[in-house]
Amino acid sequence: MPTPLYKRIFIYLAALLVAISILAPLLWLFLMSVSSAKDLTQIPLHWFPKHWDFSRYKVLLTLAPNSPGSLFLKAMFNSLITATGATLISLLLAIPAAYSFSRFPGRQSWLMASLGMYMVPPVAFILPMYFILQRLGLLNTHWGLILVYCSLILPFLTWMIKNQFDEMPQDIEQAAQLDGLATHAILIKITLPLAKPALGAASLFGWLLAWDEFFYALLFTNNADAKTLPVAIADFMAGRATDDGLIAATGILASVIPLVIAIALQKTLVQGLTDGGTKG
Template sequence: MPIFVCKRILIYVAALLVALSILAPLLWLFLMSVSSAKDLTQIPLHWLPQHWDFSRYQLLLSLAPDSPGQLFLHAMFNSLITATGATLVSLLLAIPAAYSFSRYSGHEGWLMACLGMYMVPPVAFILPLYFILQQLGLLNTHWGLMLVYCSLILPFLTWMIKNQFDAMPYDIEQAAQLDGLSTYQVLLKITLPLAKPALGAASLFGWLLAWDEFFYALLFTNNINAKTLPIAIADFMAGRATDDGLIAATGILASIIPLIIAIALQKTLVGGLTEGASKG
């Protein structure tokens, strides 16, 4: 058998194993969500439910008062608002910061400060952030969480985007400046269009950081006005009689929005990752 055929077979086998390692937990989570409590606790365990039960999804998608769906849907909306808002604000600040760090020397100290801020344990910022939000009246609000999440996302996006700007040829920008374009015009008309794949990948990773964040949301929210999805899922697990199927259903529904965004940005994400890998 030719060597290139063996290599191709190994690549497909490796890809299949990676896909199985990702899809198998999701498949089991779905089976849990449609299994009865008896099926989930029966020994020996049944891999397929004897009676398929989709009532938990109906319960989570209902806005009936004091129902799990009321908490779940409000929390999903809160997570979507805070994650998207924090990512957009961080992106608007990270682009000019990354461009200045990439194109102008002498700012290495500030760049190291951004990295150091990102590496500090989140628990160190609890009291300062709490007092700031309290003084501004932003506790248990979307704006308060956006402000906190920006402190997490902004250094991350700045470093990712700076690396992409570093890999871009500077000759194109110099030619544009000779044609009369200002620095901001070069950034908007030349640099950003070329860096579009990397911006999409960085934005997606930043958004996922905010979407999955648990620690700050637990401390700075206390009701459905701003409580995010990770906190709502933890609330479902806090009762004495925990419905494992309900928690599994929340996991399935919570993964839908990130999945839709990832599929919509698939070409941009793959392009950004492969371009960053090839420019290293």
């Protein structure tokens, strides 16, 4: 039965409203990044700059010593290393954990306990984490942040992947088990290929969680060796004379890598979310 015209109009209008609400802040951020300081402080405000200035992007992409660009690019590299490393380690641990929770009943209390710990405010873990990292010599290092981020990402990934495993039909696994295939072989050869879209979607959300994290990165890093992008952007706002256009340019450039990854994984993301929301 074809969809009535008024319903289609409503759907398109709702989609347009969502698109505007997402793209409008990004458009304004871009306009700020190419506007002069005079345009940004002028009253009444001009929505479009009189003179388009892209010099801030050049500054941020320059590796001159002690320049904003060197701090920005180093922080972007640190964020890329820590977010990717934490996501890969968490994924390797979350897959067998999720499979165990899904296929072997009686262990749900452990999953609920981990999710309960995940909901505790991060400030409650500052002191024990700080002392552990200090004792291990991992303060202000990539590995220190990776371990901290794993504590954030691992319960989230386990929960998402476990839900996907629950929705998958188990007939093929049972047949393989009757043929003598071991549990770990069933997981690797049968279950994981079927759950590939869900793994991609979960990995992307976990990676974004680490990429945007600010609180722990602020406390456990103190120089450019491990400082991540959210902390570096905050440093640009700490001076007495703040360049709002430069901060806007950092926001635009900081969104490039997540945008590229999301576009590359678009099909996997949509399929993973769709499969996770329907019964198998």
